[in-house]
Amino acid sequence: xxxxxxxxxxxYASVGDRVSISCRASQNISGYLNWYQQTPGKAPKxxxxxxxxxxxxxPSRFSGSGSGTDFILTISSLQPEDFATYYCQQSYxxxxxxxxxxxxxxx
Amino acid sequence: QVxxxxxxxxLVKPSQTLSLTCTVSGGSISSSDYYxxxxxxxxxxxxxxxxxxxxxxxxxxxxxxxxxxTISIDTSKNQFSLKLSSVTAADTAVYYCAREGAVPAVxxxxxxxxxxxxxxx
Numbered sequence: 001x002x003x004x005x006x007x008x009x010x011x012y013a014s015v016g017d018r019v020s021i022s023c024r025a026s027q028n029i030s031g032y033l034n035w036y037q038q039t040p041g042k043a044p045k046x047x048x049x050x051x052x053x054x055x056x057x058x059p060s061r062f063s064g065s066g067s068g069t070d071f072i073l074t075i076s077s078l079q080p081e082d083f084a085t086y087y088c089q090q091s092y093x094x095x096x097x098x099x100x101x102x103x104x105x106x107x
Numbered sequence: 108q109v110x111x112x113x114x115x116x117x118l119v120k121p122s123q124t125l126s127l128t129c130t131v132s133g134g135s136i137s138s139s140d141y142y143x144x145x146x147x148x149x150x151x152x153x154x155x156x157x158x159x160x161x162x163x164x165x166x167x168x169x170x171x172x173x174x175x176x177t178i179s180i181d182t183s184k185n186q187f188s189l190k191l192s193s194v195t196a197a198d199t200a201v202y203y204c205a206r207e208g209a210v211p212a213v214x215x216x217x218x219x220x221x222x223x224x225x226x227x228x
């Protein structure tokens with residue numbers, strides 16, 4: 001099975017900040033990496049798929065990069081609604097697996 | 108707009124079988140373009156993929172749960188279902204159903220709101 005490891009596990013930032021979250025796969029997953037945002041009590045929301053493709057309707061301040069084993073989610077200018085938990089997920093093969101999550105909190 | 112809605116008992120006794128149904132509206136579950144997934148999230152913890160079913164009935168499940176998981180589809184009702192047998196407290200979680208694009212490949216793009224299932228006597 002492929003293990004996904006995110007860093008950091010938690011992150012404090014302010015509105016307007018630029019932040020990055022890392023995700024590392026235990027083996028090469030090419031570009032089959034997806035990012036989700038989850039707010040308390042809600043289902044995860046797809047932000048980015050195939051490492052760098054922005055899902056329809058997602059603001060352009062979100063971007064993704066990487067390939068192989070190392071990936072990054074970047075939020076260029078944090079907005080109040082961006083404070084949430086972010087998960088990466090590999091869809092290279094089954095069983096699909098998620099990172100443990102990164103909780104983005106207000107500083 | 109596609110919508111998914113989970114339904115089923117919120118409380119299950121240990122050793123019994125958890126049964127959930129996901130009803131899809133705004134789109135056909137019989138489409139060859141999608142896989143229909145189950146994912147769960149224990150309270151305060153991360154996400155775990157349970158498995159998926161294709162319109163044809165073919166399934167793929169997480170080996171960690173495979174011996175206890177049954178996923179089925181009812182195209183006449185536009186629903187798919189999850190059964191998890193021999194449950195323990197470790198199976199307490201919010202259970203989500205979600206759509207995954209097969210052609211083109213797009214991951215879990217539509218999710219149900221989730222339903223909390225508690226395993227307790």
